[in-house]
Amino acid sequence: MFSFPGENLKAREMSVKMLASGHCIWKIAGQTEKMKYLATLAISFALPVTSLFAEHHELPKPDEDGWITLFNGKDLAGWSGNPDVWKVREGYISGQIAKLSGGNxxxxxxxxxxxxxxxxxxxxxxxxxxxxxxxxxKHSESGANKWVVSGYQADIGNGWHGKLYEERGRGVLAGKYKNKPTIKKDNGWNKYLITAKGSKLTQELNGVVTIEFDDKDPKKSSKSGVIALQYHSPGGFEVRFRNIRIKPAK
Structure with missing residues (x-):
């Protein structure tokens, strides 16, 4: 119950109507200023609860060429994921677990x-x-798994390197190579360059363009969203990432 300093509201005619959304509408006879006060409170309550707890990560400053470093090589600042899977080791991100339950x-x-x-x-x-x-x-949740996304994926895996897949969506979007990539042997570092512009996505792997895709589906295409790294179930392997940076278009 809300009250005003120095006044007993029990003497006032007041009714409270609870809406299905859980918001409150207060009616107080003859109290214009108090109506304004309570209206302000009602607006505050009307804010979605998720917005109060939404994570916000301020982007690091770009370098002189406009590139923004997303992984600082020291910790996972700005990132969130299953702590049993993701660790920082010797300047790179390691994804590794013996057995992963709950899906990717x-x-x-x-x-x-x-x-x-x-x-x-x-x-x-x-x-x-x-x-x-x-x-x-798009970030979502799947049961107990809090770290699930759906959307475009530059694939990594034998038979999949360089291809474009849509996670939790349409599946393979571009599976025929424009140029077949050569993957580094003996655990050498491979490099992706992904370009998104309008409806078009281009993936370059180790210096060659593997796919060019123009998503013209007005209902299923995505024009904006988050960056994420996948660890595929059921686990039992290790994937490493480093030197992750992005250059937003001006």
């Missing part, structure tokens, strides 16, 4: 990007497992 999981950078160039280096240790880099994706 993701390390998510909580800031939306629309048009950009994204660079990231990666290793799929000993060529085992499956991973990918999500762009323009």
């Amino acid at each position: 999981t993701f390390l998510i950078y909580h800031h939306p990007f629309a048009d950009f160039k994204l660079e990231a280096e990666w290793i799929l240790v000993d060529g085992k497992g499956n991973s990918g880099i999500q762009v323009r994706s």
Whole structure:
């Protein structure tokens, strides 16, 4: 119950109507100023609860060429994911767990990007497992798994390197290579360059363009979303990432 200093509201005629959304409408006879006060409170209550707890990560400052570093090489500032899977080791992000339950999981950078160039280096240790880099994706939850996304994925995995997949969506979007990439042997670092501009996505892997895709589906295409790194179930492998940076279009 709300009250005003120095006054007993019990003497006032007051009715409270609870809306289905959980918001309150207060009616107080003959109290214009108090109506304004309570209206302000009602507006405050009307704010979605999720907005009060939404994560906000301020982007690091860009360099002189406009590139923004998303991974600082020291910790996972700006990212969120399953702490049992994702660790920082010797300047790179390691995704590794013996057995993963609950489906694929993701390390998510909580800031939306629309048009950009994204660079990231990666290793799929000993060529085992499956991973990918999500762009323009949407964060959701799946049961106990809090770190799930849907959207475009630059794929990583034997038979999948360089292809474009849509996680929790349409599946393979571009599976025929424009140019077939060569993957580094002996756990060498590979490099993705992903360009998103309007409805078009281009993926370049180790210096060659592997796919060019124009998503003209007005209902299923995505023009903006988060960046995320995938760790594929059921686990039992290690994937590494480093030198992750983005250059948003001006």
